[in-house]
Amino acid sequence: MSDPIPGIAAPAHLRQGSSIGQPLTRRDxxxxxxxxxRYAADNHPPGMLFAVLATSGIARGRVLGLDVAAAKAHPGVVEVMTPANRPPLAGDPDAKDSPFMFRLDALQNDAVRYPQQPIAVVIAETLEAATEGAALLAPRYAAEPPRVGLDGAAAFVPAAVGVGSPASFAQGEVEAGLAAAPRRMEAVYETPAQYHNAMEPHAIVAAWDGERLTLDTPSQGMAMAQARFAALFGIRPEDIHIRSPFLGGGFGSKGLANGPQVLGILAARLVGRPVKLVLRREQMYGPVGHRAPTRQTIRMGADAAGGFTAIASHTLTATSSFDDFIEAAADVAHTLYATPALHTSHEAVRLDTGTPMFMRAPGEAPGSIALESAVDEMAFACGMDPLAFRLRNYAEVEPASGKPFSSKALRECYAEGAARFGWAGRPLQPRQMRDEAGLLVGWGMGTATFPAMMMxxxxxxxxxxxxxxxxxxxxxxxxxxxxxxxxxxxxxxxxxxxxxxxxxxxxxxxxxxxxxxxxxxxxxxxxxxxxxxxxxxxxxxxxxxxxxxxxxxxxxxxxxxxxxxxxxxxxxxxxxxxxxxxxxxxxxxxxxxxxxxxADPAAQKAFAMHAHGAVFVEVKVDPDFGQIRATRVVGAFAAGRVINPRMVRSQYYGGMTWGVSFALHEHAVTDRRSGRIMNADLAEYHLPVNADVPSLEAILVAEQDPHVNPLGIKGVGEIAITGTAGAVANAVWHATGVRVRRFPIGLEALIGA
Amino acid sequence: MNRFEFLRPTTIAEAVAAGARPGAAYHAAGTNLLDLMKGGVMRPGTLVDVGRLPGLDRIEHAADGGVRIGALVRNADLAHDPGFAARFPAVAEALLSGASAQLRNAATVGGNLLQRTRCGYFYDLASACNKRTPGAGCDARGGENRLHAVLGWSEACIATHPSDFCVPLAALDAVVEIIGRDGAREVPLADFHRLPGEAPERETVLAPGDLVVAVRLPAEAAGFAAHARYLKVRERTSYAFAVVSAAAALRLEDGRIAAARIALGGVALKPWRARAAEAALVGRAPAEAACREAAALALADAAPSGDNAFKIELARRIVARALLLAAAGTPGRLPALPASPFAALPGAQAHV
Amino acid sequence: MTLSISLTVNGTVQAVALEDPRVTLLDLLRERLHLTGTKKGCDRGQCGACTVLLDGRRTNACLVLAAAQDGASVTTIEGLAEGGQLHPVQQAFIDHDALQCGFCTPGQIMSAIGLLAEGQAGDDPERVREGMSGNLCRCGAYAGITEAVLDAQARLAAREDAA
Missing domain, CATH: 3.30.365.10 (Aldehyde oxidase/xanthine dehydrogenase, molybdopterin binding domain)
Incomplete structure (x- = not known):
């Protein structure tokens, strides 16, 4: 058995009980x-048929024809659903009335607007027959040149970023602050498109009983899905029964109703039998969201003592040709470091991709790796230790709003994390440390932050x-x-x-x-x-x-x-x-x-509410090959009351692993001519494996917050990716002396370092 | 996956007759074939299951120090065969650096030789690929090709061969035993795979019906056991194909190199034997300068096929390091991270 | 053409009629025998979620043709617990919180059991990490997984010593 988790104060009892704070093992x-x-795809109601999507081979254009006859002739194939015979919907899948509603592809027409877009559904007695039936459709297209990459289309200023935030923010005299600063930095950081890649592929088992519908499908928001399906199918939400007892990972990609779910329900309606539809892994690189790429230009100025005079951060990102989700990467600067002048802004381009979506720490994750890299560069320009520099610029109030924090134990995170890691004595100059085998060793750090929200x-x-x-x-x-x-x-x-x-x-x-x-x-x-x-x-x-x-x-x-x-x-x-x-x-x-x-509107008006943390990372880099390994990651996080420290620690481990992945591993590789993703799998889209994270440590820093909610809980699911990603990047610089600003850090950037 | 006829021959002769039929493919473990069939890259009308043919699953150690490995020997079984690992440590290290434990438990020696490129354009049916559809063109050329070939490529194909196992086999003069319609024959492994040229769809010297039945390593190959390593640079610590890899084996006499063997992986459509580099090492002390000069020779003909010029310099460095590691001596036990730069501690692990 | 094979699944011999030779061991287990504990994460040998013991060796069931397995023995996650008693690896996964969403967990556990049977890793955490690297976990539970495997190995060794 694991030891009790240190660093957790006994919970302050409210009126009741004592379960809170206990490191119980997982009840499930x-x-x-x-x-x-039982996960969604494990269900098999009587009479069930298998449905498999056929998805587009082009990024933009129209489907001219499908060989439906060939598919139907395949033994076991029962039906092929195309725009021609797809049952009608009561609602428009292209409707959008809130930032939480995304336009779906449900065979409403013959248009193709991204690769891997569903263009037909084959329904069969067996999975094998349905899969082959989909392959036999051999679509013919009228293709148009796709818009690919951040330079692939004209930039525009979006109406809003994230979920309804303004696209830009300014306070103070940024240009004057930069001009007057004795120390300045300006750099451009690029983050790639990433895909959620939960281990469980999106799945739905749909069964109609008259106008009632039973769905086994992983959902991070059942009531919202119920409402969306009800509107699309013209039935009452209460007549839709969704079972989602276990999700095999979500990370945002199962948050909102998606097109393949609608197609599964339509397929069941078309054939009058229960239907199971599970995405193939490559089909998860299109219709179920992703994290958009960013190009972030950060400018900073500091005075002689290392205090910021100005921070400016501009993000160029991408959304789809037909819907809006704008990664609010620049906004992470709103909360982290004290500065008299702050300017954040966003632009976007429209590309022929699926619509981007919330992906674990949307905005914060790409924003954090760039901002924390920039802070590291600024600290070095000021000749200061990165931790001392961050403490010098510690935000006592939220920089953008001027509000006090409802609680903020970030100083304690810095102190406990640094002590545990052994940060003291880190050489200021890069490329100073080697291990006994001659590998370059580097230490980097980053500040973690994530808003403490209430739904x-x-x-x-x-x-x-x-x-x-x-x-x-x-x-x-x-x-x-x-x-x-x-x-x-x-x-x-x-x-x-x-x-x-x-x-x-x-x-x-x-x-x-x-x-x-x-x-x-x-x-x-x-x-x-x-x-x-x-x-x-x-x-x-x-x-x-x-x-x-x-x-x-x-x-x-x-x-x-x-x-x-x-x-x-x-x-x-x-x-x-x-x-x-x-x-x-x-x-x-x-x-x-x-x-x-x-949410308590009065408390939200009065206070800025965030969880915080500090992450310290050691990397080793082969001096000749540039191959990198994050050999030690220590994170200290303060996130209010901890209900179950065992689960919370695992959440931090997960986020830290994502941070390592962000800095070193995962990215979608898109062919700039076809717009197709060339690594739409798990062999070449690299998620970290066990051997990539040999040492993780999470310190749960005590923090009491009387304002966020009655129990004083802040969230822990996303914060640990922030801070970590930048800390890894900073450690790579410290190991090699090479500042890589394009993520993930590829070994070619370090060869010859 | 297309429908197919599934045949289970019980003798090699039956298998060869069935395998010679148009549209037939041999199936052993299926780790590569099923992957390709699920992707629609291969659509054989007949699968000839050779997985249970008798007599092909043995590792036979010869008295002279050579070994004959049946084509159905599983990768993991070969790597963990104590006699084999002791005589051919670089081969064992290469095997254990490939894929995952699960795949190594299934994948066979013969299948490893015949595995097909991981080029994304080969796998993507919506892209043009001369290997998949002769004459269609090569979308990898001018595409996302930072991991593609730097040696032996042609305008028709810039893919690489993904095998780790084949790299030390090529270095150590392995021989492939083949039985076909015209009987048995042997082909040096170094000649087994073809460079793309104008016909990248023809990947090996095998003719229809030809069945790989064994791979032999000669006795001389065991003479390198004390100084043999495999080194593989990857984009994650494990479970990844090589960006570039190298096998290096030395025979030292009186502190000088009496014989050297070098091959590279991940640089061409076949495991790349570097004979000129080997020759240049003979008679020299196994020091850094000699290793670097040999590495330069090994890559003398290299040219980028796209955004991959970095692989040339990387390959030079890997060859040099692999030679230095080999010179330092084969470790008594394979490192925890086989073939990894994070395991092959330069200097620190010398003379383990 | 229907192929008939005999398969021992979790200790029980079963006659399996395959109307279609395309059926993989994974789809046979999940969709025909309704043993859904074995998961499909990628269906291409790239994630390890479908790991089972095939004739005692950990194997990706997604890349195994069922038709080729006549006479084979398969152990799945459903076949581990004996008499309601969890296998030591299963218990260790709970104790060390070696799982979050749980989807990769059956494959992780079967892989861990295979690893211990192979006897190559010993008590070296680095060898365990390498040996478990064929099982992706997107939740990032690797630290707990490594601890659990090491702990289970110690428990099994103690059990053998006692026997």
Whole structure:
């Protein structure tokens, strides 16, 4: 067994419970290690057929013809769905009425707007027949020249970036600040297109029963998907039952309804039988989102003491020809470093790709690797240690808004991370360290940051006659540990031991838990759950304290605490009564209450809310070959209250691994003539393997935040990719003396270094 | 994947007769063939399953120090055969640096020789590829080609051969045993694969029906056991194809090089034997200058086929390092990260 | 043409009729035998999610033709726990939080068992990392996976010593 996780203060007890803060093992672990956890594609309802997408071989143009006859002639093929015979939709898949709605490709016409766009669906008795049927369609196209790369189309200033943020921001006199600075830097950083590549391919098993629809499909936002499908198919949302108990990874790509899901539902309608549609890996490089490339121009000025005089950051990025998602990379500068003058701006080009989408730390991840590289360059220009430079420019208030932080234990992160890593004594000059084998060694650091957001979510708590509890919420576990941590919050909220609490989640017939995104799911749903539990306990306390037969009579509602299935008097713990006894005397079969999690507008107006961290990285680089290995990564993160330190640590490990990958490994390689992605697989689109991350360490820095939400929770799912990616890049520079500004860092940049 | 007839011959003669039919392909483990069929790159009408043919799964050590490896021996079994690894450590290291443990457990010796290029344009049916469709053109030329060939390429094809295993085999004068319709014959491994020229679709010297039944390493090859390494630069620490790799083997006498063997991987459509470099080393002390000069000779004819000029300099450095590592001596046990620059500690691991 | 093969799946001999020779071992397990614990991540031997033990050796089931496996023995993730008792590797994965989303987990566990059986890694973390590098984990649970494999190896060794 692992040791208890150090650095975690015992949770400050609220009114109830003690589950919060315990490093419980994953409650869904036994199902997952035995193969019993049922993912979408594991379902096989009676009479089910297999559907396989045919996807486009060109990036832009029209489909002129498909050899439907050849596909249909293949033994086992039941039907071929094309724009010609696709069942009608009640809603327009090209409609868009919010930043959370993306235009979908659902065979609405013969247009091709990106490679791997679905152009037909083959439905067959077997997977083999459907797959071959799709191959036999042999499409003929009228192709147009595709627009490829950040120089492939005219740039425009988008109306908004990210989810509704302004495209530019300015305060102070940036040009004057730069002009007056004795130390200046200007550099251009490029980040590539990346694909989420969750291990679980997108999948749907769709079954119609009249106008009712049952879907097994991984979803980070079941209620939103329900609403979108309902509008597209002209049925009521409550007639759509989505089951998504386990997602095999999401990272944003399963956040919103996608075209292949709609096609799976359409296929089931067309053939009148349940249908399973699973994307092939290469088909995940088109219709289900990606992180757009960026080209970031950063200019900085500093005074003689190393204090910023100005920061300017401009991002050029890309979106699709037909929809908008603009990677808000420059905006990461809004929160990190104090500066009297700050200017951020964005432009974009329209390319013949699938529409980019939220991908783990959207905006922050590419923004962070560029900004942290630039800060490192500025620190060196000032002759300062990178940590000392960051402390010199520590933001006591949020730079862009001037608001105080609701909490910010970043100094502690710097201190604990640096101490653990052994940062002191790092040579200022690069290329100073070698290991015993002669490999170049470098140390780099970066600051991690991610906003502490709140979405809207709901939960229901029920106290049963036997004193046990039931908590229900349609939450989503894509690996972050929701099944475990939310159950801990639920037990805490109801003042019950975990084994007296039933926790139901992962289906759309439960209260809407919002979306698992923006690192806000834990905070949002925990608030809802804890609120629901608290409301039940409130009513229970009212029953007991108002009943003169109870030993709690007269204590007043605030005068009792709930613990282990009993209410106790605060002023005399020995006087208590079990939940079951209170219900029984009141003649009640149970108590039920709803809870809601949502942002507090007053707190949001008053405070800037972010999680923070500091990441320290050692890399080794072969001096002749430029091959790089991140040999040691230490991250210290402060993210408010920690519900389950074991799960949180794993989330940090995951983010840190993504940071290593961002700096050194993953990128889509696009042919500049055809627009096709030449490494649309897992052999050449390199994700880190086990041997790429030999040493990770995450320090959970204590932080109490009274403002973000009632439980003081900040999200942990995305922050660790930030900071880490830049720290790796900075370590490579420190090892080699070569500043690579195009990511991932390729070995050719270091050969001859 | 297309439909096919699945034949399970029980003798080599039956297999060869079936394999000679138009549209037939041999299937052993299927690790490369099924991948290609799933991608639609290959669509054979008949699969001739040779995976269970008798007698082809043996490693036979000869008394003279040579070895005969049956074509159905699995990569992992060969690499972990103690006698084999002791005599041919660079081959074992190359095998263990390739693919993943799962794939090495399945993939066969014969299949490894016959694996096809990883060129993205070969795999992408929407791109033009002379290898896949003769005469169609080569979209890799002028495309995304930073990992493509720098030696032996033609305007028709700039792909590389992906095998690690074949690189030390080429260096060590391995011989391929083939049985075809006209009986048995042998081909040196160095001549087994063809350079693309005008006909990149013809990848080996095999004729229809020809079946690789064994690979032999001669006794002389075992004479390099004390100074033999494989070195492979990759874009991630493991489970990746070589950007460039090299096998180097030396026989030292009185502190001088009596014989040298050098081959490169990832640079051409075949494992690239560097004979001129080998010759230049004979009689010299295995020091850095000699190794660098040999490396320069090995790449003397190299030319970029696209955005890959860096591979030429990288290959020189890899050859030089591989020679130095070989000179330092074969480690008693293969490193934890076989063939990796992060395992092959220059200097530190000398004379382990 | 229907091919008939005999396959031992998790200790039980099964006669399998293959109406289509294209069926891979992975699709046979998942779509015909309904053993869905074995996952399909890439279907091309590039991720390791489909790892099973084939005649005792860890193998990517996606690149194995079922028709070629007459007489073979397959162990999947469903065949590990005995009498409700988790295999030591399974338990170690839970204890070390060697999983997040869980999708790659069955393949990781089967690969770990294969690795331990191969006996090449010993207690060297670097050899374990290399030996487990054929199993991608996008959640980034590698640190826990390495710890779990080392821990399971120690537990199994202790069990053997006791026996």
């Amino acid at each position: 672990g036994p199902l997952k290690v035995t193969g019993q956890a 809207a979510g709901h939960a229901r708590a029920t106290l049963r006659a036997d004193g046990s509890g039931l908590v229900e919420t349609g939450a989503h576990d894509m690996g972050q540990g929701a099944w475990t941590a939310l159950a801990q919050v639920a037990a805490d909220g109801m003042g019950l031991p975990l084994d007296r609490l039933e926790f139901r989640s992962g289906t759309s017939d439960l209260p809407d838990a919002g979306i698992a995104g923006g690192s806000a799911h834990m905070a949002t749903v925990s608030s809802a759950i804890h609120g629901a539990g608290g409301a039940v306990i409130d009513r229970l306390a009212a029953l007991a304290t108002g009943d003169e037969r109870s030993p709690l009579f007269g204590a007043g509602n605030a005068g009792v605490v709930a613990r282990e299935g009993r209410l106790h008097r605060r002023d005399d713990e020995a006087r208590s009564e079990s939940y079951a006894a209170i219900l029984s005397r009141a003649g009640l079969a149970g108590l039920e209450a709803m809870g809601q999690g949502a």
